[in-house]
Amino acid sequence: MLEQGKISSAQMGKMIFLAVIASAVTAVPSYSGKYAQNDLWLSPAWASLTGFLTVYAAIALNKLYPQKSVVEYSTDIIGTIPGKLFGLLILFFYIHMTGLIARGYAEFIIGNFLPQTPISIVIITMIAVCAYAVKAGVESIGRTAQLFFFFFMFPLILMPFLLRDMKPDFLFPMLEHGLLPSLKGALIPQGYFSEAFLMSFFLPFVTDRGKGMRSGMLTILGIALMLTCINLFILLVFGTQAADYLYPVMVAFRYISIADFFENLDSVVMTVWILGMFVKISIFYYATVLGTSQWLGLADYRPIVLPIGILIAALSFWSIPNLNQASRFDVISFPFYGPLMQTICPLLLLGLALLRKKGKQQSQAQMTMAPEQAHTHTEKQEG
Amino acid sequence: MGSLSENARKWWRSHKQKTQQQTAPSHTPLQKQLADNEQRLRDLYANCSDVVFRSFRIGGTIRALAIYIDGLTNQEELERSVLSVLMQTKLPKDSPLTKLLDNLVPVTKSREMSTVEQCLEAIANGNPVLLIDQQERAIAFGLARWEKRQIEEPVAEGVVRGPREGFTESLHVNTALLRRQIKTPALKMEQMQIGGYTQTQVVLAYIEGIVDEDLVAEVRARLGRIEIDGVLESGYIEELIEDHPASPFPQILTTERPDVTCGNLLEGRIAILVDGTPFVLIAPTTLFSLLQSSEDYYQRSLASTTIRWLRYLFTAISFLLPSLYVALITFHHEMVPTSLLISMAASREAVPFPALVEALLMEITFEALREAGVRLPKQVGAAVSIVGALVIGQAAVQAGLVSAPMVIVVAITGIASFMIPHYIAGIAIRLLRFPMMFLAGSLGLLGIMLGIIVTVIHLSTIRSLGVPYLTPVGPIKVAEWKDTLVRAPWWMMNTRPHLTGDYQKIRQGANQKPGPKKGGDPA
Numbered sequence: 001m002l003e004q005g006k007i008s009s010a011q012m013g014k015m016i017f018l019a020v021i022a023s024a025v026t027a028v029p030s031y032s033g034k035y036a037q038n039d040l041w042l043s044p045a046w047a048s049l050t051g052f053l054t055v056y057a058a059i060a061l062n063k064l065y066p067q068k069s070v071v072e073y074s075t076d077i078i079g080t081i082p083g084k085l086f087g088l089l090i091l092f093f094y095i096h097m098t099g100l101i102a103r104g105y106a107e108f109i110i111g112n113f114l115p116q117t118p119i120s121i122v123i124i125t126m127i128a129v130c131a132y133a134v135k136a137g138v139e140s141i142g143r144t145a146q147l148f149f150f151f152f153m154f155p156l157i158l159m160p161f162l163l164r165d166m167k168p169d170f171l172f173p174m175l176e177h178g179l180l181p182s183l184k185g186a187l188i189p190q191g192y193f194s195e196a197f198l199m200s201f202f203l204p205f206v207t208d209r210g211k212g213m214r215s216g217m218l219t220i221l222g223i224a225l226m227l228t229c230i231n232l233f234i235l236l237v238f239g240t241q242a243a244d245y246l247y248p249v250m251v252a253f254r255y256i257s258i259a260d261f262f263e264n265l266d267s268v269v270m271t272v273w274i275l276g277m278f279v280k281i282s283i284f285y286y287a288t289v290l291g292t293s294q295w296l297g298l299a300d301y302r303p304i305v306l307p308i309g310i311l312i313a314a315l316s317f318w319s320i321p322n323l324n325q326a327s328r329f330d331v332i333s334f335p336f337y338g339p340l341m342q343t344i345c346p347l348l349l350l351g352l353a354l355l356r357k358k359g360k361q362q363s364q365a366q367m368t369m370a371p372e373q374a375h376t377h378t379e380k381q382e383g
Numbered sequence: 384m385g386s387l388s389e390n391a392r393k394w395w396r397s398h399k400q401k402t403q404q405q406t407a408p409s410h411t412p413l414q415k416q417l418a419d420n421e422q423r424l425r426d427l428y429a430n431c432s433d434v435v436f437r438s439f440r441i442g443g444t445i446r447a448l449a450i451y452i453d454g455l456t457n458q459e460e461l462e463r464s465v466l467s468v469l470m471q472t473k474l475p476k477d478s479p480l481t482k483l484l485d486n487l488v489p490v491t492k493s494r495e496m497s498t499v500e501q502c503l504e505a506i507a508n509g510n511p512v513l514l515i516d517q518q519e520r521a522i523a524f525g526l527a528r529w530e531k532r533q534i535e536e537p538v539a540e541g542v543v544r545g546p547r548e549g550f551t552e553s554l555h556v557n558t559a560l561l562r563r564q565i566k567t568p569a570l571k572m573e574q575m576q577i578g579g580y581t582q583t584q585v586v587l588a589y590i591e592g593i594v595d596e597d598l599v600a601e602v603r604a605r606l607g608r609i610e611i612d613g614v615l616e617s618g619y620i621e622e623l624i625e626d627h628p629a630s631p632f633p634q635i636l637t638t639e640r641p642d643v644t645c646g647n648l649l650e651g652r653i654a655i656l657v658d659g660t661p662f663v664l665i666a667p668t669t670l671f672s673l674l675q676s677s678e679d680y681y682q683r684s685l686a687s688t689t690i691r692w693l694r695y696l697f698t699a700i701s702f703l704l705p706s707l708y709v710a711l712i713t714f715h716h717e718m719v720p721t722s723l724l725i726s727m728a729a730s731r732e733a734v735p736f737p738a739l740v741e742a743l744l745m746e747i748t749f750e751a752l753r754e755a756g757v758r759l760p761k762q763v764g765a766a767v768s769i770v771g772a773l774v775i776g777q778a779a780v781q782a783g784l785v786s787a788p789m790v791i792v793v794a795i796t797g798i799a800s801f802m803i804p805h806y807i808a809g810i811a812i813r814l815l816r817f818p819m820m821f822l823a824g825s826l827g828l829l830g831i832m833l834g835i836i837v838t839v840i841h842l843s844t845i846r847s848l849g850v851p852y853l854t855p856v857g858p859i860k861v862a863e864w865k866d867t868l869v870r871a872p873w874w875m876m877n878t879r880p881h882l883t884g885d886y887q888k889i890r891q892g893a894n895q896k897p898g899p900k901k902g903g904d905p906a
Contacts, residue, residue: 008858010859011858109829113714113715113827113828113829114714114826114827114829117826121826122826122829125826125829125830125833126833129833129836129837129840132837132840133836133840136840136841136843136844137844139843139844140840140843140844142858143843143851143853143857143858144836144839144840144843144857146856146857146858146859147839147843147853147856147857148839260720261720262720263720264717264718267715267717267718267828270828271828271831271832274829274832274833274836275832275836278832278836
């Protein structure tokens with residue numbers, strides 16, 4: 001195998017958790033709020049359905065092909081040439097997504113904290129750090145994710161300091177226009193949930209794969225809970241205004257003042273968020289690199305880490321000219337683009353694989369049945 | 384690269400052969416004639432003024448020769464219980480040596496030898512060798528004694544509560560210190576010699592039954608691989624057997640304390656004792672064991688836990704404080720509360736340097752002062768501290784070179800780095816502080832976070848003899864948090880930490896929590 005390292009299912013869960021939530025947490029309240037108004041806290045629950053489906057597809061496929069990633073088993077399921085083409089499609093999707101994520105991260109940093117730093121520096125430094133992590137292997141990424149997970153949870157402790165600014169009235173009227181607005185609000189977050197499909201690249205390295213399903217489902221549940229929690233907080237603080245801010249979570253943390261001394265805690269949140277973004281980009285980057293070397297049949301993935309890193313940096317500029325276009329992509333294209341590649345395609349693959357297995361079993365059954373029948377036949381004749 | 388190391392290997396081979404020819408060709412048996420043996424040894428020890436050859440006759444008839452090194456041998460004892468006894472005895476010509484050993488010489492440690500090499504080794508270790516005419520065997524007497532330092536309190540690892548003994552330069556004193564604490568025969572001490580010229584004695588100590596056998600085999604193999612001309616300190620061995628030579632973090636713990644060594648042996652680790660140094664190597668180790676002091680286990684658990692957390696906090700401070708200060712001053716003014724920002728700005732008004740230069744200047748000066756303080760003779764040390772207080776202090780602020788907050792930052796960082804109980808671990812963090820300052824000066828908090836991420840990736844990549852360096856937080860081992868995140872009371876420490884492979888998990892009986900209701904009944 002290309003990768004010697006091993007991770008535990010708990011590590012994988014934390015990696016996926018950070019990969020999904022790191023970018024979702026900044027923008028989701030705003031996007032959901034746009035459509036769901038004051039029902040935005042219901043949206044993550046609907047959105048998580050995509051997550052559960054994706055995890056189910058990834059794990060069911062892994063059960064059929066335990067040592068293979070999606071790039072490898074696609075050729076087994078739909079034949080060599082279509083499978084390779086599909087693998088290429090998936091790889092293009094992931095390298096494109098990694099570029100977009102890196103760009104989104106850099107835009108956020110430039111917009112909020114380092115307005116005078118050139119954006120290329122922010123992107124290149126992050127990709128260099130991620131390249132180091134990818135080179136270090138899946139084990140290091142797993143351990144780092146495990147460690148950073150706790151730090152990532154830290155801002156939740158700060159949230160109670162917002163209680164002063166919260167107005168429960170903003171919750172009501174609940175479900176004023178039925179369920180539809182909250183469902184509409186779920187459309188964008190469910191795109192992020194589909195990213196859980198990345199686990200298909202990591203499942204072959206998981207030691208306790210029996211717990212994979214449990215860990216994957218718990219991860220999705222955890223993400224849904226955390227997003228619900230954050231949406232609720234944002235709603236209680238801003239009301240329907242939440243949709244007017246680009247990054248409402250940051251604005252909310254700016255409200256916090258502890259003892260009139262600890263103020264402007266958004267910087268603290270930013271530092272923690274960088275940790276999450278690092279894990280997210282590393283995981284996407286790792287999946288791209290691993291998938292590419294599997295697709296090309298390389299013996300080692302390390303030589304292509306740097307070239308792909310350069311491609312990712314380039315793609316972060318090629319795909320989008322500016323922040324507005326990035327937001328537009330997030331709202332209009334990604335809710336369909338992401339789940340199409342990461343949920344619907346895997347589900348189709350799974351269906352085909354199951355059909356194929358069934359067909360094989362039937363033909364095998366016929367093969368084994370045939371001599372038996374012949375045998376009984378002869379017995380009868382003798383009798 | 385390849386050809387270079389190949390050349391080095393060739394050079395080493397020829398060199399080794401040469402040195403062997405100089406000392407002795409391998410395995411020369413002793414001759415029957417005393418004169419032949421004497422000539423051979425005199426040739427080998429030509430121009431060695433410290434080697435003493437003493438010829439005498441046993442019982443006035445048989446010619447014999449005693450050889451020893453002046454200053455390494457207990458001369459009075461040699462005279463009293465070997466020379467005078469043998470000179471006055473009557474011995475039949477062909478009586479076996481064992482009789483001589485059994486009946487005549489009152490020395491407990493004595494050994495028969497048949498080759499010149501064995502004789503050389505015995506002489507070099509301070510054991511006088513007796514050669515007798517018409518005998519093809521020689522006897523070495525265990526009469527080595529040389530001047531050694533007394534057992535003193537370790538300088539680098541002080542404690543308030545706990546044993547005050549420290550290891551010394553003498554290997555056998557050190558092994559005895561271990562044996563005095565761990566009396567079971569399961570405590571094994573494998574001895575080997577490393578170093579072509581120095582032939583330094585190295586002891587590999589472990590407790591059989593607790594330690595993982597594969598771990599011992601691995602360490603033994605790594606020690607066996609070493610080809611070096613001399614070992615003067617355990618640092619040589621450490622650098623030759625560690626897993627990641629390029630890492631700034633030490634992957635092997637060094638200690639001067641027998642209690643620390645015993646504690647680690649009881650947790651299934653191995654210790655390497657090297658003759659000539661009080662510093663013992665302990666492996667495998669983790670980042671957290673470098674942040675623990677032996678006193679943690681002697682104080683009350685609540686106090687130890689608090690002190691541990693204080694130590695973790697100050698380790699982070701010594702790593703990050705200067706760069707955080709630089710980042711806040713350069714990029715993130717809004718994070719500093721307004722009143723504090725105003726006073727900081729006021730004190731920085733006269734300072735000509737940017738914050739990064741100021742911080743580098745002060746940190747480098749501080750490091751220089753510390754190094755000077757360690758190296759200088761004690762009489763000059765006082766001068767250094769006086770001058771140091773001027774350089775990093777009020778005078779520098781009044782001169783308008785640095786701001787007062789910067790002085791405070793440097794001072795706190797200095798104190799913080801002294802809080803790390805193992806000096807070598809402190810060095811790694813001191814080193815990494817400088818790149819962090821550059822990152823902070825160029826990218827602010829983002830730079831600091833990137834620096835932290837790179838450090839964490841590095842730490843999660845390295846292993847010490849197969850044990851991940853960040854155990855038990857990455858990978859998580861909840862059972863071991865009782866001795867890292869807190870220091871649980873002894874009645875809760877029922878299991879040993881898991882290092883590699885098989886291990887003896889249970890360390891002590893369960894349910895030992897004391898209390899007034901606890902009667903004599905063990906259930």
